[in-house]
Amino acid sequence: MSEFSEIFKSTWAIVLMIVFFGGSIFVHEFGHFLAAKLMGLKVTRFSIGFGPRLFSWKGKDGCEYMVSLLPFGGYVALPQLADMGRLEGGESKDESGENEDTRLAKSLPKI
Known part of the structure; x- marks a missing residue:
């Protein structure tokens, strides 16, 4: 019986840790969300996990x-602040539609 009790205590401790960690992430990200809304920024996604x-x-x-499966982080998507192309696996583009690598290649002297 004591073995079951120890397993239950350990499992309960892990569940509580995940709940409190997830709660602190929610509060942190909600702060970003509120600040963005108060500044008049467009928020496209509020994600926990x-x-x-x-x-x-x-x-x-x-x-x-x-809400996603792994409660180890979160984010607030603010598309007008940064080009997230590279972070999301794509290419980063500027206002002209060119990516950073193309601009760099055009600025280097040709050999």
Whole structure:
């Protein structure tokens, strides 16, 4: 019986740790969300967790609210602040539509 009790205590401790860690991530990201809204920025996504999406919904404000499987982080997507192309596996582009590598190649002397 004591073996079961120890396993239960350990499991309960892990669950509590994940819940409190997830809660602190939520509070932190919600601070970013509120600051962005107060500054008049458009928020396209408020996400808690990484990995596969568990569930999501679109708010009346057009923002996608999402909860993902791994509760080890989160983010608030603000597309007007930074080009996230490289971080999301694509290419970073400037206002002219050229990516950074193309601009660099054009600025170097030809040999």
